[in-house]
Amino acid sequence: MMPNFPFLKNKKAEDKSEVFVPSRRDFLKLSSLATGGFLLGVNFQCAGPKGETITFAPNVFVSITSDNEVTIVAHRSEMGTGIRTSLPQIVADELGADWSKVKIVQAEGDEEKYGNQNTDGSFSVRMFYEPMRKTGATARHMLIAAAAKKWEVSPTECHTENSQVIHSSGKKIDFGDLVAELKDMPLPDPASITLKEFSSYKLIGKDVTIYDARDITTGKAVFGADVDLPGMQVAVVRRSPVIGAKVISFNDAKALAVPGVNRVVKIDGAGIPPGLDKALEGVAVIADNTWAAMKGREALEIEWDLGPNQTYNSAKQLEEMLQSTAKDGKVRRERGNFLTAQRAAGKVLERTYLAPFYAHATIEPPAAIAHYQGDGICEIWAPTQHPQWARQAVATALELDLDKVKMNVTLLGGGFGRKSKPDFVVEAALLSKAAKSPVRVQWTREDDLHFDFFHSHSAQRIKATIDKDGNFTGWNHHTVFPAIGATGSTTELHPSDGELALGCTDFPYDVPNIKIETHESTAHTRIGWLRSVSNIHHAFAIGCMMDEIAEARGIDPVKHALQMLGEDRNLEFKPETDGKYENYGEPIETFPWNTGRMKKVIERVAKEANWDQKLAEGKAVGFAAHKSFLTYVACIVVVEKGSSGKISIPEVFYAVDCGIGVNTDRIRSQFEGGSQFATSLATTSAITFENGIPQQNNFDGYQIIRMPQSPKKIHVHILESMEKPTGVGEPPVPPYIPALCNAMYKLTGERIYQLPFKA
Amino acid sequence: MEKFTISVNGKNHEVTADPDMPLLWVLRDLLSMKGTKFGCGQALCGACTVHLDDEAIRSCSTPISTVGSRKVTTIEGLDKEGHHPLQDAWVEHVVPQCGYCQTGQIMTAAALLKKSPNPSDAEIEESMAGNLCRCGTYNRIKEAILTASKTL
Numbered sequence: 001m002m003p004n005f006p007f008l009k010n011k012k013a014e015d016k017s018e019v020f021v022p023s024r025r026d027f028l029k030l031s032s033l034a035t036g037g038f039l040l041g042v043n044f045q046c047a048g049p050k051g052e053t054i055t056f057a058p059n060v061f062v063s064i065t066s067d068n069e070v071t072i073v074a075h076r077s078e079m080g081t082g083i084r085t086s087l088p089q090i091v092a093d094e095l096g097a098d099w100s101k102v103k104i105v106q107a108e109g110d111e112e113k114y115g116n117q118n119t120d121g122s123f124s125v126r127m128f129y130e131p132m133r134k135t136g137a138t139a140r141h142m143l144i145a146a147a148a149k150k151w152e153v154s155p156t157e158c159h160t161e162n163s164q165v166i167h168s169s170g171k172k173i174d175f176g177d178l179v180a181e182l183k184d185m186p187l188p189d190p191a192s193i194t195l196k197e198f199s200s201y202k203l204i205g206k207d208v209t210i211y212d213a214r215d216i217t218t219g220k221a222v223f224g225a226d227v228d229l230p231g232m233q234v235a236v237v238r239r240s241p242v243i244g245a246k247v248i249s250f251n252d253a254k255a256l257a258v259p260g261v262n263r264v265v266k267i268d269g270a271g272i273p274p275g276l277d278k279a280l281e282g283v284a285v286i287a288d289n290t291w292a293a294m295k296g297r298e299a300l301e302i303e304w305d306l307g308p309n310q311t312y313n314s315a316k317q318l319e320e321m322l323q324s325t326a327k328d329g330k331v332r333r334e335r336g337n338f339l340t341a342q343r344a345a346g347k348v349l350e351r352t353y354l355a356p357f358y359a360h361a362t363i364e365p366p367a368a369i370a371h372y373q374g375d376g377i378c379e380i381w382a383p384t385q386h387p388q389w390a391r392q393a394v395a396t397a398l399e400l401d402l403d404k405v406k407m408n409v410t411l412l413g414g415g416f417g418r419k420s421k422p423d424f425v426v427e428a429a430l431l432s433k434a435a436k437s438p439v440r441v442q443w444t445r446e447d448d449l450h451f452d453f454f455h456s457h458s459a460q461r462i463k464a465t466i467d468k469d470g471n472f473t474g475w476n477h478h479t480v481f482p483a484i485g486a487t488g489s490t491t492e493l494h495p496s497d498g499e500l501a502l503g504c505t506d507f508p509y510d511v512p513n514i515k516i517e518t519h520e521s522t523a524h525t526r527i528g529w530l531r532s533v534s535n536i537h538h539a540f541a542i543g544c545m546m547d548e549i550a551e552a553r554g555i556d557p558v559k560h561a562l563q564m565l566g567e568d569r570n571l572e573f574k575p576e577t578d579g580k581y582e583n584y585g586e587p588i589e590t591f592p593w594n595t596g597r598m599k600k601v602i603e604r605v606a607k608e609a610n611w612d613q614k615l616a617e618g619k620a621v622g623f624a625a626h627k628s629f630l631t632y633v634a635c636i637v638v639v640e641k642g643s644s645g646k647i648s649i650p651e652v653f654y655a656v657d658c659g660i661g662v663n664t665d666r667i668r669s670q671f672e673g674g675s676q677f678a679t680s681l682a683t684t685s686a687i688t689f690e691n692g693i694p695q696q697n698n699f700d701g702y703q704i705i706r707m708p709q710s711p712k713k714i715h716v717h718i719l720e721s722m723e724k725p726t727g728v729g730e731p732p733v734p735p736y737i738p739a740l741c742n743a744m745y746k747l748t749g750e751r752i753y754q755l756p757f758k759a
Numbered sequence: 760m761e762k763f764t765i766s767v768n769g770k771n772h773e774v775t776a777d778p779d780m781p782l783l784w785v786l787r788d789l790l791s792m793k794g795t796k797f798g799c800g801q802a803l804c805g806a807c808t809v810h811l812d813d814e815a816i817r818s819c820s821t822p823i824s825t826v827g828s829r830k831v832t833t834i835e836g837l838d839k840e841g842h843h844p845l846q847d848a849w850v851e852h853v854v855p856q857c858g859y860c861q862t863g864q865i866m867t868a869a870a871l872l873k874k875s876p877n878p879s880d881a882e883i884e885e886s887m888a889g890n891l892c893r894c895g896t897y898n899r900i901k902e903a904i905l906t907a908s909k910t911l
């Protein structure tokens with residue numbers, strides 16, 4: 001069974017995104033609900049006495065008060081990408097709002113009302129660029145119509161700017177002064193709505209400062225653990241040390257003796273498989289404050305039945321996975337006949353690549369606040385990437401109807417895929433019900449590193465054949481890693497088609513014989529998705545192998561990539577993958593894999609990095625290119641060996657084609673951050689298991705890079721493009737790792753086949 | 760449980776707490792000041808950084824009983840108006856991504872600038888090495904510190 005990956009945009013979600021761009025039929029159908037309802041129709045509250053604020057809300061995303069305050073709803077979660085700014089920025093630009101005065105409010109989790117809110121898979125801008133423009137434009141049309149009527153002029157003589165409608169004569173009126181006029185105005189026919197010319201945008205395509213910058217730097221921004229409710233208690237949980245372990249018995253006497261501890265509650269876990277949205281088995285200590293709860297947890301005495309995972313050793317499994325790649329596997333893509341190519345080859349390169357488990361390690365550990373209100377209503381505040389899923393998971397765990405769960409979304413102190421999974425939110429809800437009070441569940445760093453949904457460790461083997469004339473004729477890629485689907489189903493033994501389409505079956509190079517195979521492995525922990533998912537290890541292996549092939553053929557790696565991409569054209573993967581190629585949930589006709597666009601980013605990065613230049617002694621450069629989440633990225637990393645022998649990364653060059661760029665500053669910041677994130681993956685981070693238990697407990701064992709280890713200068717070149725916008729949260733990560741490894745090879749003469757390597 | 764009087768941002772607060780309770784949880788849970796963040800609890804990430812007198816310290820690893828009469832400054836008290844040169848520079852360079860680590864980063868940087876108003880690159884790297892940022896804002900942090908050091 002194909003698991004439904006929340007990081008892949010699915011069709012249903014797309015349909016829902018249309019919800020708030022009402023068709024005429026929808027409006028007529030729903031207008032009777034419009035009195036108090038906020039759903040689709042027009043929400044007017046303007047019968048009040050003079051002086052009272054009146055609100056014009058043409059749809060759920062925009063409202064304007066008679067005080068001329070424009071409020072835009074951000075319905076996707078802010079975890080550092082800037083999306084809480086970028087989508088409202090699009091609405092404001094079409095509307096002609098005064099951006100410096102726009103208020104942004106965060107939507108609660110409600111996909112009926114807002115459309116898809118699953119902030120994952122780098123698809124927020126891709127999915128909502130058009131709808132947000134239409135949203136702003138619809139409100140603009142209505143305001144102009146109202147002003148034109150008032151002035152008795154033609155709407156075509158009017159435009160909007162700075163939250164005013166302006167007539168060609170110079171006459172101006174604040175949006176707020178038109179609100180009353182809009183009372184009886186029906187929503188315009190969507191077909192009549194015209195969007196602005198791209199060249200006239202004042203916010204889209206520009207550097208726009210994130211909305212929360214000031215609140216963040218003054219400590220006012222509200223993250224997951226920052227909500228205070230009257231009477232709130234704090235819970236800290238001792239979870240099953242090994243996934244699948246069950247509590248046989250526990251003694252809470254000592255825990256309850258800790259001052260401030262009020263109650264100890266057992267949480268029933270899902271067992272094996274653990275699932276993606278369920279709480280783990282555990283015992284919770286509920287106290288007046290966090291410290292008391294932590295001390296209480298230390299005093300708990302629990303007898304565990306550790307279950308089958310207690311003998312799990314990840315190094316041993318990785319070795320077995322590596323061995324398996326030497327055998328025939330399940331064929332997932334085939335072109336030509338690799339064996340024939342191998343027989344005819346003058347040279348066969350065969351290399352293996354290993355990568356470890358990674359934890360997300362957001363600096364904000366999971367935390368959530370729940371208030372179960374006795375009357376069967378549960379209100380939550382949580383740093384969740386996927387509020388609707390969290391809401392659903394809470395409703396299921398508490399056996400409530402969905403509409404009884406209210407999901408408020410705070411800022412996220414980092415997400416990277418971890419906070420898609422609502423296990424910690426479910427814990428808060430269960431514990432609030434048990435404690436009969438509001439409860440904050442607080443994870444420690446140790447909890448976070450032990451009970452993550454890890455990026456899977458992986459083994460890969462690639463064979464490449466070069467014929468007697470030096471042509472690159474065959475590619476045989478074996479990949480094996482415990483699949484995400486295994487977290488929900490013990491019968492998922494192979495990576496899914498979805499995971500393979502992340503950098504493996506979408507191998508783009510023009511090689512006549514291709515065979516891609518997978519092997520079985522089992523999951524002994526919770527597997528999830530981490531920033532760019534299986535692109536991480538696939539790009540590492542492919543990017544490093546391509547560099548070796550270029551070397552073996554005596555061709556510069558940049559020229560080699562350009563040559564192997566072949567003619568400018570759109571690629572097709574479906575015929576060779578048995579029809580199973582997933583294009584990040586998008587039809588390949590609308591979002592093609594175009595070799596020309598990839599070549600352009602490669603050429604650009606080579607030019608910007610001055611690739612052909614002679615480098616000073618002790619410096620070296622490496623290159624890789626990788627498309628992920630429909631975004632084309634090429635990367636060049638410069639490494640340097642200092643006089644002390646220490647290796648540093650003085651410069652990184654990126655070129656990116658993500659279609660239309662909405663907030664160029666946030667595109668650059670995602671690439672800057674992505675290269676730093678990837679430096680950790682490549683050089684410092686790994687989770688290993690012994691006896692089923694992660695061996696890294698805190699940031700001393702699971703290291704992420706610190707400022708001195710960071711690349712010093714990161715140059716991000718955004719290609720000008722009028723193609724449909726695609727995402728930038730994840731795409732910076734995959735090509736960086738092989739580019740760094742290839743640079744290290746040039747510096748040290750040694751190839752890198754296993755991550756993390758010591759820099 | 761014991762009674763303690765601590766000075767936070769120029770105001771005295773009386774709290775009743777376990778003497779081992781880290782200053783972090785006193786600030787967050789007992790005084791409801793949420794700008795100081797929890798990241799690791801082991802002095803490994805710097806998210807909880809505050810000033811004790813002029814020194815940047817990790818509040819997660821500072822028991823309340825050791826604070827004594829020293830003055831605690833948190834992000835909320837760094838500048839009354841929230842316009843410390845570092846805060847302004849942070850906005851100018853749009854340093855934050857998720858923002859979670861940033862109050863700790865700013866507090867560490869503020870202590871650095873007090874000691875060394877014109878820090879070198881190497882000094883900045885060394886002083887800031889205790890503050891983790893998972894989003895990867897190290898470069899902009901450095902630029903913002905350099906900008907702020909010019910306006911001080």
Ligand code: FES
Nearest residue numbers: 798799800805819
């Ligand atoms: S929470 Fe104090 S250093 Fe991490």
Ligand code: FES
Nearest residue numbers: 857858892893894
């Ligand atoms: S901005 Fe997210 S951890 Fe630093």
